[in-house]
Amino acid sequence: MDTAERLLALLGLLQHRAHWPADELAERLGVTARTVRRDVVRLRGYGYPVEAFAGHGGGYQLGRGARLPPLLLDDDEVLAIAVGLGAVGGLAIAEIDQASLSALAKLEHLMPVRLRSRLEALEAAIATVGPAAGNPAATTPVIDRRTLTSIAHAVHQRTVLEFDYVDGREARSRRTVEPARLVRAGLRWYLAAFDVDRDDWRTFRLDRIGAVEVSDRRFVPRAGPDPVDLVSRAAPPSSYPHRVRVVVAATAADVRRHVPVVLGHVAAADDGSTSVLEIGTDDLAWAVTYVLGLPFEVEVVGPPAARAMLARRAGELAERHTSG
Amino acid sequence: MDTAERLLALLGLLQHRAHWPADELAERLGVTARTVRRDVVRLRGYGYPVEAFAGHGGGYQLGRGARLPPLLLDDDEVLAIAVGLGAVGGLAIAEIDQASLSALAKLEHLMPVRLRSRLEALEAAIATVGPAAGNPAATTPVIDRRTLTSIAHAVHQRTVLEFDYVDGREARSRRTVEPARLVRAGLRWYLAAFDVDRDDWRTFRLDRIGAVEVSDRRFVPRAGPDPVDLVSRAAPPSSYPHRVRVVVAATAADVRRHVPVVLGHVAAADDGSTSVLEIGTDDLAWAVTYVLGLPFEVEVVGPPAARAMLARRAGELAERHTSG
């Protein structure tokens, strides 16, 4: 074991257990305690503060530094993080949207095979959460996480991508693109990419993409329009077939604590103690169910179809629970 | 920059961007391409497979190996992971329960200060999800994530812990313990620990713990009963004040896809096409709201109070939506 490998191992040990006496480390690493001391000094030199304690029960411990040390994770931690990143994708937090996606793509790319299968088993077992939850019919665009990460990885790696696409007029085509960036707009994901065959920039809704094939051809990124611009031009907020409006008997702040930003827009009503929630969706039934599950007094004010649907469901429930 | 630091930097670069030509790496690292090649060989020797491509557009790329390489994450990725791990805590997946907690505690301990504040801001902004969602009154035990991770960290670091505790008979006391392990039982978290003053093992419900103070006194773990045993003895599944039973018009498998395991138990009914969901909770109102939000036809069969509560809520909703 040479110096560099030993330093990596040392970092790993220090992360695995919080507290290590020098000669225990020495034994583990197969060197003398003096060398461990030298290694510790080296790590500090790299900017990873290793704290030391003298006296009885003394030892070394990794402290908080200016930057995060290289994380050495064990299997379960990797799985926990991967599952967590998947969940964050569902939460759709603008600030770390791209980051969680790229971190997940990175992780899945580097993850040992044995973990991949465990991860898949886990994900299959996990109840769907987040915006997609409560939607067994899956008319709301539910994107295969595999599609999402493989595209994210292609963006990152700058490799050419091929896939089947169904456009807004239901026309099917096979596309070959140089992917530029994934953009989330509301509940939907879009890919901004340069379409090689059409020799122009295009945006693609991920839920309309099928049979993705990541080639190993790399490309040099070309100058082009801002991907976010491209998408927002192509997919205006009004593009959802349904916009459900709900009056909620709670302050806007309270409602926002329960409704992810991407799901809907929350505004305070005039009186301040009630608010108006507006949800754009492809699937009216899903939205109605979602509203039902809110821990507030709610009233769907439109569209009439949603109002009727909620009335019917509430009526059924009431009837079922008063009789007998 | 010495060899070890350069290797760490190299790992970082290879993770940051997918594809690197040798001389670009050389320039970044301030060495010749020959040295980069040697470093690559070294990394491979450590078990991190670096793939190489010759010819036009050739270069190096980190591949999938037997174990995950030390992860060098940028700020946003760290935040995404931290948020994700928080979400996993909410999901409560038995397989990675402890791992997500320990990973989060680890991360928060190592995280640079500048990220801590960003993380706190993010978490404050995020809508509550998971089992705790839909519970503004917070009578269901909602545990401060700060408490959870600081205890997890103390377990990991083996440091003595002090906190205020309110026991089942509402008696307040200040405890000094040697924490052994966190155990989740249903929706609740317990700490199994050795109570120093009482000189015996005890279990503590986390939602009854307040004012945690992590001392810097370390302790040597003592032999004791199995923490999980201890907790399951102290907290039988029947310890929830309410057990709501719901007949759901969907197969048990479908229901399980929507109900996290810790939330409730799902059993197939005799006919196979309907199932019975049983939710243990402290807060009847929350459970009723939760059931309302399920995307299935449901009927609460007990207890009567829950049935009545649902009937009332459904009735109100129906009335509000049929008039006008």
Place this chain on the structure above:
DNA sequence: ATCTCTGCGGACCGTTCCTGTCCGTGGATC
């Protein structure tokens, strides 16, 4: 088919640095 780009790795050599050993110091705890 040829050319060019790019990674590959052997050889050499001066220099650096690494590690084990020995040992006195000083802070912490019992």
Place this chain on the structure above:
DNA sequence: GATCCACGGACAGGAACGGTCCGCAGAGAT
């Protein structure tokens, strides 16, 4: 005060490191 334990200087033999130079081989581009 005794003990435990991290600290770090000094030293010396040996290992490794990195730059330079070079011919080779695989992959694309022309």
